[in-house]
Structure formats: structure tokens, C-alpha cells
Amino acid sequence: MSKISAIICAYNEEKTIKEVVTAVCDYFFDEVIVVNDGSTDGTAKILGELLNFSSLKYIALPENKGKGYAMATGVENSTGEIIVFIDADLSNLKEEHFEQLISPIFNNEADMVLGQATEPLINYKINPFKSFTGERALLKKDVLSILQDMKASKFGVETLINLYYMAHEKKLNM
Template structure:
């Protein structure tokens, strides 16, 4: 059962190299793909310096659209999604996300930060279903309708589908893993604005 790791990325030139290097260190992964979602920085350029696949979308379609585009191009039956702004990603995290699916116990896993940064740990304890660190069988992902319209609501759509259709899901604790907050990447004003837009897109998915 092969594994494709997909990294949806929008203007993540500062961290994309570290994420790719961590994934290249994982023998469980057969294919790595970065989906640059209309990035205006060097995200795609940096990704192309590594022996991986790079899918460059000319327009920003949102996280859900980027993930779907990646899955459509993937060559394997298990999909691993990781965010492009993670801090501290290691082989042990990847192995923990993949093991329940490869062992046949689950069709989807959801990673929850633990013992990382207080802010990101707290956010995921409150709403673990929003985690972007997941593994899922490709055939399950492809059954979910209209993912290209979900943008940041993609994780809500995945969790809702799994709950509604009885998809076996296993929660996985990811120790010492966190991510860069939007305010740190883009400054307080723009970061706060982007965070509010993200929450709005998530709420739209919750209401739909």
C-alpha cells in the first residue's frame, strides 16, 4: 500500500524546505508532492530543488482545492497531508499517522499536537477536528463532494464525512510538534486578518 505525502502551501518559503527534508527522511513515503496554491513567493522554486513533485497552481484556490488537486495527481492509495508551516516535524510523527491505516485499523487518522507550543496545543485540544495533519485512504477522500469549494473548511468536511459515513478514524498524538502562527508569518495586522478569514471559511463549512 503506497503512500503519497501532499503538502498544500501558500507563501511558505520560510518553512517549506524543512518540511520536505523531514518527509524525505521517512521510508514509509513513496511520493512527496508540494502543491503551491498560487504562491507569490519562492515556495515552488525552493520545492523544486528537492527530488519531489511540485504542482504549481497559478491561482489561489484555497487549502481544500489545493489538497484535492494534489490527490488527483497522486500515484498511491494512502494520502498523508501535512501543513507547510510545521515546526519540529519528525519521522516518528509521520510513522504514527500512517501506522493505523497501513495496519488496517483505520481509514483516516487525525494528528493532535501535544507538548509543543501552548497556543497550538490548546487550539487542537479544543478543536482536534481542525487538524491539518492527517492520513486518509485515497478512495475515501475521493468520495467527499465539493472539496474544491471548502478552502480552510477542508478539515471540517473530512471530519464530518467520516462521522456521517462511519469511516474508522484514529486520533494520533504528535508530541513536540507545533506550527508557525499566522501573526508570526505575516505580522499582527495581516496575520489577524488572515486568521479571521480562516475562521469564517471554517464556520461556513460547519453551517453547510
């Protein structure tokens, strides 16, 4: 069975980080990596209080480097073959959300799965921007070659990953 690493990148998420990390640590992930991307609010303090979760690995970047850098840092520090990126500002996370992201990877139906764990405010059936979601599952081996590009991308990392998968004709599910 493949190991699964959840990666949560946070920048000034003191309002939601505790709920998200607690929810993710309650599920079936082999490890949960939280990358604090130089937060200047109370995020670091809250994360320090959550270090009792055995599956939690906490990485604190001293300054804000951007989401792409934080995501790549999480991948570099992960041990799982499957990576699940989870935004730090989600609510109402449930196990079925994670299963919907991961199942197509396990079943070889997709190389990457994009998802939205909360009820959207807009109809994604007519919205072309669903592919910018931060919630995604993928195989670690598929992104290892673009980690440096991810680090340099700062805030365009979702677009970078999507274009990489399209250019390499990878199977994508939403």
C-alpha cells in the same frame, strides 16, 4: 504493501517549506507531492531548488484557490493508496510522527488518523479544535467521492472531511 503518498499544500510558506519538504522526502514515502497554491512570496523559488529529490512531484497552481482545492489536486495526482496530508508550516518532523499517523491505517484500526507533529502550544486534551489539524492519514479510496466538494470548500476542508467520515461512520483516531 500499500503505496503511501505525502501531500504538502503550500501558500506563502517560504520560511518553512524547505525544512518540511526536505524532512518528508527523507522518509519512507513512495511519493511526495507539493502543491504550491499560487504563492506570491519565495515559495516557488525554494521549491524549484528542491526538484532533485526523486520522490518529489511539484504542482504549481497559477493562482490561490484555497487549501481544499490544493488538497484535492494533490489527491488527484497521487498514486498511493494511503494519503498523508502534511502542513507546510510544521517544524521538528520526525519519522515517528509519520509512523503514528500511518500505523493505525495499516493495522485497520482507523479509517482516518488526525495528528499534530509538533509540540502544541495548547492542551489538546481540553481543546475541541484538534480535529481541525492539517496532519492526517487516510485511504485515498475514501475521499475520491468528495474531491469536487473539497475543491469548492476552500478553507473549510478539514471540517468537510471530518463530517464526511462521521456521516459514513468511519473509524477515526487522534
